[in-house]
Amino acid sequence: MPRGYAGKLLRVDLTRQKCKEEPLPEEWMKNYLGGSGFGIKILYDEVKPGIEALGPENKLIISTGALTGTLFPCGGRWGAQAKSPDTGIFGDSHSGGLFGPELKYAGFDALIFEGISEKPVYLWIDSGKYELRDAKELWGKDVFTTDRMLKEELGDETIKAIYIGPAGEKLSRIAAIMDAMYRAAGRTGMGAVMGSKKLKAIAAKGELTLEAADPDKFEAACKAVFDHLQAAPISGTGLPTYGTNVLTAVINASGLYPTRNFRDSGVIEGYENITGETLRDTILVKNRACRFCGIHCGRYSAVWSGPYAGVTGEGPEYETVWSFGGQTGVTRLDAIQAAHHLTNKYGIDGISTGNIIGWAMELYERGIIKAKDTGGIDLKFGNHEAMVKMVEMIGLRQGFGDVLAEGLTRAAQKIGKGSDKFIMGVKGLGLPAYDPRGAFGHGLAYATSTRGGCHLKAYLIAPEIVGYPVKLDPLTAEGKAKAVIDFQHVFAICDSGDICKFATFCPEVASLEDVAATLTPLTGWKFTAADVAKIGERIWNLEYCYNAREYNLQGKTLREMDTLPERCLKEGMPVGPAKGKVVPLKQMLDEYYKLRGFDDKTGTPKPEKLRELGLDKAAEDMAKILK
Amino acid sequence: MPKALVADSDLCTGCELCAQICAWKKFKTMNPRRARIHVIRDEPSLLDAPTFCIQCGLCIDACPTGALSWKDDLVVVDEEKCNGDGRCALVCPYGAIHVDPTTNVAVKCDTCMGKPACVEWCRQGVLKFVDVKDAAFYKHRDTARLVSRHGADLWWGKYKLWIKPWYKR
Numbered sequence: 001m002p003r004g005y006a007g008k009l010l011r012v013d014l015t016r017q018k019c020k021e022e023p024l025p026e027e028w029m030k031n032y033l034g035g036s037g038f039g040i041k042i043l044y045d046e047v048k049p050g051i052e053a054l055g056p057e058n059k060l061i062i063s064t065g066a067l068t069g070t071l072f073p074c075g076g077r078w079g080a081q082a083k084s085p086d087t088g089i090f091g092d093s094h095s096g097g098l099f100g101p102e103l104k105y106a107g108f109d110a111l112i113f114e115g116i117s118e119k120p121v122y123l124w125i126d127s128g129k130y131e132l133r134d135a136k137e138l139w140g141k142d143v144f145t146t147d148r149m150l151k152e153e154l155g156d157e158t159i160k161a162i163y164i165g166p167a168g169e170k171l172s173r174i175a176a177i178m179d180a181m182y183r184a185a186g187r188t189g190m191g192a193v194m195g196s197k198k199l200k201a202i203a204a205k206g207e208l209t210l211e212a213a214d215p216d217k218f219e220a221a222c223k224a225v226f227d228h229l230q231a232a233p234i235s236g237t238g239l240p241t242y243g244t245n246v247l248t249a250v251i252n253a254s255g256l257y258p259t260r261n262f263r264d265s266g267v268i269e270g271y272e273n274i275t276g277e278t279l280r281d282t283i284l285v286k287n288r289a290c291r292f293c294g295i296h297c298g299r300y301s302a303v304w305s306g307p308y309a310g311v312t313g314e315g316p317e318y319e320t321v322w323s324f325g326g327q328t329g330v331t332r333l334d335a336i337q338a339a340h341h342l343t344n345k346y347g348i349d350g351i352s353t354g355n356i357i358g359w360a361m362e363l364y365e366r367g368i369i370k371a372k373d374t375g376g377i378d379l380k381f382g383n384h385e386a387m388v389k390m391v392e393m394i395g396l397r398q399g400f401g402d403v404l405a406e407g408l409t410r411a412a413q414k415i416g417k418g419s420d421k422f423i424m425g426v427k428g429l430g431l432p433a434y435d436p437r438g439a440f441g442h443g444l445a446y447a448t449s450t451r452g453g454c455h456l457k458a459y460l461i462a463p464e465i466v467g468y469p470v471k472l473d474p475l476t477a478e479g480k481a482k483a484v485i486d487f488q489h490v491f492a493i494c495d496s497g498d499i500c501k502f503a504t505f506c507p508e509v510a511s512l513e514d515v516a517a518t519l520t521p522l523t524g525w526k527f528t529a530a531d532v533a534k535i536g537e538r539i540w541n542l543e544y545c546y547n548a549r550e551y552n553l554q555g556k557t558l559r560e561m562d563t564l565p566e567r568c569l570k571e572g573m574p575v576g577p578a579k580g581k582v583v584p585l586k587q588m589l590d591e592y593y594k595l596r597g598f599d600d601k602t603g604t605p606k607p608e609k610l611r612e613l614g615l616d617k618a619a620e621d622m623a624k625i626l627k
Numbered sequence: 628m629p630k631a632l633v634a635d636s637d638l639c640t641g642c643e644l645c646a647q648i649c650a651w652k653k654f655k656t657m658n659p660r661r662a663r664i665h666v667i668r669d670e671p672s673l674l675d676a677p678t679f680c681i682q683c684g685l686c687i688d689a690c691p692t693g694a695l696s697w698k699d700d701l702v703v704v705d706e707e708k709c710n711g712d713g714r715c716a717l718v719c720p721y722g723a724i725h726v727d728p729t730t731n732v733a734v735k736c737d738t739c740m741g742k743p744a745c746v747e748w749c750r751q752g753v754l755k756f757v758d759v760k761d762a763a764f765y766k767h768r769d770t771a772r773l774v775s776r777h778g779a780d781l782w783w784g785k786y787k788l789w790i791k792p793w794y795k796r
Contacts, residue, residue, distance in 0.1 A: 209656035289642035296640045
């Protein structure tokens with residue numbers, strides 16, 4: 001038994017209300033590491049394609065990785081995987097906070113939830129013991145109240161818990177699972193899956209411990225990571241000083257800030273009001289950190305005056321500053337923080353919520369939806385009152401919010417009238433805060449991401465804009481496919497590690513040298529950086545196969561889904577340094593499939609490649625699809 | 628000159644790395660619950676702060692078996708003599724000494740014998756290991772903050788009652 005893992009997983013059958021412990025197969029640890037790796041392995045083997053994401057056949061996996069809860073700085077994370085109700089493909093979302101390590105200390109590396117409970121329940125794990133408890137009292141409560149009530153009911157202030165808010169209970173397809181009140185596994189609607197299973201919360205308390213195979217070497221390796229993080233400029237100074245919002249100024253200056261549903265992209269006038277520097281000067285109270293963090297990018301803010309006085313809580317982050325600021329044309333921090341606070345309170349994804357509100361605003365300005373559709377709300381760009389009201393309505397599924405809570409694809413079907421033309425999303429998932437027309441490689445990362453339009457499966461902004469680890473020209477297609485592939489493997493390792501992606505801002509972690517150097521003494525198995533990258537490639541290919549299987553049933557190919565919104569491919573960037581540019585996606589995509597060894601007509605992974613990675617079952621499935 | 632462990636709690640973000648490295652150094656295991664330094668993270672009052680032993684020696688008199696004693700400037704536990712009944716934990720006003728459930732022996736901070744690992748691993752600079760004559764300043768400041776915080780809490784409580792958050796109005 002390798003060290004570093006708790007060594008068990010818990011299978012919870014919610015239909016029969018039974019829990020079963022299982023040993024964690026060693027093959028999984030060695031080949032998939034944890035986190036997304038476990039998630040995709042379980043989903044691919046146990047969940048059939050074509051099932052209803054909010055039905056009983058879907059499985060929700062809460063997973064931790066090899067480095068979760070260890071001495072590794074930035075190793076305090078956990079993830080949730082299931083078939084996504086928002087996109088219909090692989091759903092995967094990760095969060096920091098407090099819960100991940102506690103789950104391992106409580107004796108489990110992963111939890112698998114199957115079936116649907118008849119009445120609301122929550123799972124309580126106490127150092128190896130577990131029980132499903134009645135959640136009648138908790139059901140319907142917001143995130144903050146749930147946290148308090150759980151601690152009071154269990155009579156222990158030191159428990160760590162994850163939970164859903166009203167949005168998850170009401171099956172909003174953009175609902176998040178929340179941790180420590182303010183941290184969210186937001187994207188791809190994992191909260192809705194949890195809500196569909198009538199599982200309100202998971203609470204854990206752990207007194208078990210984790211060990212390392214070679215303690216002295218492990219400590220030295222972790223201290224090296226800690227020192228590397230402090231020495232690197234972004235993880236050592238930029239993020240701790242200004243939070244993730246340090247990017248607002250950078251991205252505006254580089255001219256790829258998506259403004260008003262990507263319509264006026266480039267730079268937003270008045271961005272000085274919402275930068276990380278302004279945040280620090282105005283509403284910031286103090287810094288906050290997730291567990292065992294070596295970076296400390298969290299903010300705690302309080303709005304002291306104006307219409308939103310009294311809002312206190314963690315945030316805002318760069319992504320929410322964009323989604324409630326740039327995307328909706330609101331350049332005031334107090335309104336943004338109010339909206340951010342409401343997403344925490346109701347448990348919804350900040351990026352998707354802001355993205356969809358911006359989309360609705362464009363429809364409103366184009367006259368596709370009218371005031372009678374929105375219930376009298378004047379959804380004009382820049383109207384902060386309407387924006388905050390809309391967040392509340394989405395969270396509680398009231399009025400027009402009920403339509404938007406269904407996610408971009410379904411909302412467009414409901415509204416009709418060509419509204420789908422203005423969707424700024426990939427594979428149904430709303431795009432985050434970087435306009436790909438100003439960074440082509442990042443566009444390829446959006447298009448090929450296994451969970452839809454997201455920046456966390458490969459972050460080409462780092463080389464293209466920030467110039468790290470090497471500076472790449474953002475406005476060329478040359479060499480981008482290779483860079484995206486390498487990044488995707490590194491981020492697959494972060495997601496299965498389960499470590500924070502900000503740790504990759506230090507070069508030693510990004511090259512996976514430090515990950516291999518900590519994994520080897522931790523588990524007792526020998527890993528080199530190349531071995532670790534291979535694990536990343538395996539996970540990435542399996543995720544692709546999962547999506548290929550789903551799309552094949554719907555008669556679609558990955559090639560046609562691996563694309564960007566029309567706006568990014570046809571309309572030139574309106575302002576800024578990248579003015580007039582569009583993303584040369586086809587050229588990059590061809591190169592990408594070639595380097596990956598995928599079939600370039602359909603984008604399906606080829607069986608030979610999969611066998612080489614030890615994915616025999618997937619190879620058979622893909623051979624059938626390719627026929 | 629003896630050195631003292633002091634804190635600038637206002638900088639604490641609640642990351643618990645100090646507790647993690649403490650448990651690791653002493654037991655070679657990972658779980659902050661086994662540490663000798665504890666981080667309190669209390670949500671409504673927005674409190675993130677470490678609590679640790681100040682080497683006051685109050686526990687020495689409480690120990691029935693004489694397991695606790697001064698060694699240079701530190702209060703140390705004699706593991707042979709300790710019977711694990713926890714009277715030291717009873718008298719400690721900081722909760723800085725407790726009986727470890729696994730070994731059944733009292734554990735407390737010994738500043739890693741003059742080289743505290745928690746200080747080395749605190750990126751925020753909350754924890755400091757300074758000469759006693761400098762320590763006075765930090766102690767004055769944390770005490771003063773404690774007193775003024777109490778006032779601020781009262782004020783904050785009133786403020787919150789007076790001006791309801793907008794979403795509750």
